[in-house]
Amino acid sequence: MVVSVAATGPGADAEPVRSTFFASRYVCNALPRIIRAPPPPPPPHETEPASVPHSRGHAAAMVLSHASSSRDDAIASTFASRYVREQLPRYRMPERSIPREAAYQIINDELMLDGNPRLNLASFVTTWMEPECDKLIMDSINKNYVDMDEYPVTTELQNRCVNMIAHLFNAPIQEDETAIGVGTVGSSEAIMLAGLAFKRKWQNKRKEQGKPCDKPNIVTGANVQVCWEKFARYFEVELKEVKLSEGYYVMDPEKAIEMVDENTICVAAILGSTLTGEFEDVKKLNDLLVEKNKETGWDVPIHVDAASGGFIAPFLYPELEWDFRLPLVKSINVSGHKYGLVYAGVGWVIWRSKEDLPEELIFHINYLGTDQPTFTLNFSKGSSQIIAQYYQLIRLGFEGYKSIMENCMENTSILREGLTATDRFEIVSKNSGVPLVAFSLKDSSAFTVFDVSDNLRRFGWIVPAYTMPPNAEHVAVLRVVVREDFSRSLAERLVSDIVKVLHELDARAAHAVKVASVAVAQSDDGVVAGKSVMEIQREIATRWRKAVDKKKTGPC
Ligand SMILES: Cc1ncc(COP(=O)(O)O)c(C=O)c1O
Numbered sequence: 132m133v134v135s136v137a138a139t140g141p142g143a144d145a146e147p148v149r150s151t152f153f154a155s156r157y158v159c160n161a162l163p164r165i166i167r168a169p170p171p172p173p174p175p176h177e178t179e180p181a182s183v184p185h186s187r188g189h190a191a192a193m194v195l196s197h198a199s200s201s202r203d204d205a206i207a208s209t210f211a212s213r214y215v216r217e218q219l220p221r222y223r224m225p226e227r228s229i230p231r232e233a234a235y236q237i238i239n240d241e242l243m244l245d246g247n248p249r250l251n252l253a254s255f256v257t258t259w260m261e262p263e264c265d266k267l268i269m270d271s272i273n274k275n276y277v278d279m280d281e282y283p284v285t286t287e288l289q290n291r292c293v294n295m296i297a298h299l300f301n302a303p304i305q306e307d308e309t310a311i312g313v314g315t316v317g318s319s320e321a322i323m324l325a326g327l328a329f330k331r332k333w334q335n336k337r338k339e340q341g342k343p344c345d346k347p348n349i350v351t352g353a354n355v356q357v358c359w360e361k362f363a364r365y366f367e368v369e370l371k372e373v374k375l376s377e378g379y380y381v382m383d384p385e386k387a388i389e390m391v392d393e394n395t396i397c398v399a400a401i402l403g404s405t406l407t408g409e410f411e412d413v414k415k416l417n418d419l420l421v422e423k424n425k426e427t428g429w430d431v432p433i434h435v436d437a438a439s440g441g442f443i444a445p446f447l448y449p450e451l452e453w454d455f456r457l458p459l460v461k462s463i464n465v466s467g468h469k470y471g472l473v474y475a476g477v478g479w480v481i482w483r484s485k486e487d488l489p490e491e492l493i494f495h496i497n498y499l500g501t502d503q504p505t506f507t508l509n510f511s512k513g514s515s516q517i518i519a520q521y522y523q524l525i526r527l528g529f530e531g532y533k534s535i536m537e538n539c540m541e542n543t544s545i546l547r548e549g550l551t552a553t554d555r556f557e558i559v560s561k562n563s564g565v566p567l568v569a570f571s572l573k574d575s576s577a578f579t580v581f582d583v584s585d586n587l588r589r590f591g592w593i594v595p596a597y598t599m600p601p602n603a604e605h606v607a608v609l610r611v612v613v614r615e616d617f618s619r620s621l622a623e624r625l626v627s628d629i630v631k632v633l634h635e636l637d638a639r640a641a642h643a644v645k646v647a648s649v650a651v652a653q654s655d656d657g658v659v660a661g662k663s664v665m666e667i668q669r670e671i672a673t674r675w676r677k678a679v680d681k682k683k684t685g686p687c
Pocket residue numbers: 255316317318319320356358401403404405436438439466478687
């Protein structure tokens with residue numbers, strides 16, 4: 132048998148280290164050329180009991196006593212081992228290794244307490260893919276995307292995705308011309324890159340004209356996703372937000388145009404507002420901006436944040452003009468991991484033409500082999516999501532995406548109708564746009580949407596509740612995103628669970644009023660005894676409201 136370095140160190144024969152393939156002595160030493168009989172097992176008294184406390188340098192502390200014989204190996208169970216009896220490390224890396232089975236079990240057990248992703252109706256992000264694609268993802272999990280020379284096929288697949296998405300967005304390119312775009316970690320990174328390109332182009336132009344270029348701004352609706360606020364803060368661009376109003380939850384193009392000035396690097400329109408799923412009117416914005424640019428001599432462009440809508444509009448609303456068909460639309464982002472139907476970790480940004488992406492933002496590295504152009508915020512990243520995106524594009528094709536989006540819309544209708552039938556909710560979202568239902572309570576005097584959200588958690592559902600941005604903060608809504616894997620039966624089930632929650636909350640509110648009435652009636656200060664049940668109820672509702680007002684489980 133091989134004698135290894137590890138065999139002389141602390142815990143040399145302990146199961147944990149032995150079972151970790153690349154840490155084991157078997158791969159650290161030359162393989163034996165002559166087969167010899169293995170040494171006999173140590174006598175039982177030489178092993179330590181499992182409960183011996185361990186510390187650095189205590190040679191036998193990690194030894195699992197029951198693992199010392201092959202018979203005991205067979206009965207040793209993770210749940211009988213000390214690994215699950217000891218407190219888990221939270222702040223410092225543990226001194227000693229543990230067996231992989233134990234590590235898996237311990238982590239898996241904790242993760243059971245996470246929500247179920249399929250029931251997470253807060254997120255647009257894909258939670259189900261076909262097993263064949265899961266396999267491709269696992270097969271490429273060890274490929275660093277940035278090693279383009281080493282993984283040229285992966286690079287080629289990303290380029291094909293860029294071309295396909297650019298064509299889907301009607302980029303003005305020939306059938307076999309390469310499109311300008313890049314795969315990103317998500318729409319947030321895509322938006323940072325698009326924003327940087329706009330900023331640099333604007334700065335270059337201002338410098339050429341001998342004008343100041345230190346106060347760039349972007350005009351958006353107040354409904355923009357947080358990534359725009361991040362971009363503005365991280366890259367020092369002022370965000371000029373068009374305020375919303377009750378009943379109008381997207382950017383008003385006319386108000387946006389009023390806010391445009393010579394320092395505006397772009398106007399950002401959203402195809403699929405995070406809050407209500409509504410598509411902003413990009414065509415109207417384009418037409419108004421063309422006029423304004425003509426009048427002023429500026430050339431303010433448009434970026435479309437199609438994080439959710441980019442993989443919906445081409446299939447469900449092919450006539451809708453929101454993309455590169457409009458001359459001022461210079462770049463578009465889309466989340467591959469939303470309706471692009473890939474698990475979290477992929478987004479795309481496509482530019483109209485080469486001229487819209489300043490060359491100086493592209494870095495060229497050659498130390499990995501050939502010349503590699505990169506325009507991303509980070510360097511290394513996984514390849515799996517890019518490969519998975521390519522899988523979805525060729526596996527589903529236009530036909531498959533269309534059919535999935537239609538199904539999502541049908542399930543959205545089922546949900547909307549079910550909620551409307553309760554007569555308790557106002558539907559805030561529109562019937563078109565991203566398949567989601569945003570709804571508010573018609574009467575929030577006894578409980579709020581936050582209570583409904585909290586109580587739905589008991590059934591496993593994760594439904595976010597949030598207040599609208601300025602100037603519609605007084606409107607609080609619940610939002611259910613309908614993804615591919617949210618089937619009709621789940622939609623029906625959700626409605627019935629919402630009805631149960633409403634009944635429970637009604638009963639609880641009625642009970643609270645009754646208890647308060649008794650207390651008031653029994654009070655002997657004589658002041659509040661005369662209050663009507665209605666007055667007491669209002670007081671209770673006010674107190675509840677105060678308690679929940681601070682609570683905002685925002686959308687993502
Ligand atoms: C309109 C919009 N833009 C950008 C984002 C950020 O997307 P990602 O999560 O892909 O970074 C979101 C996320 O929900 C969104 O809804």
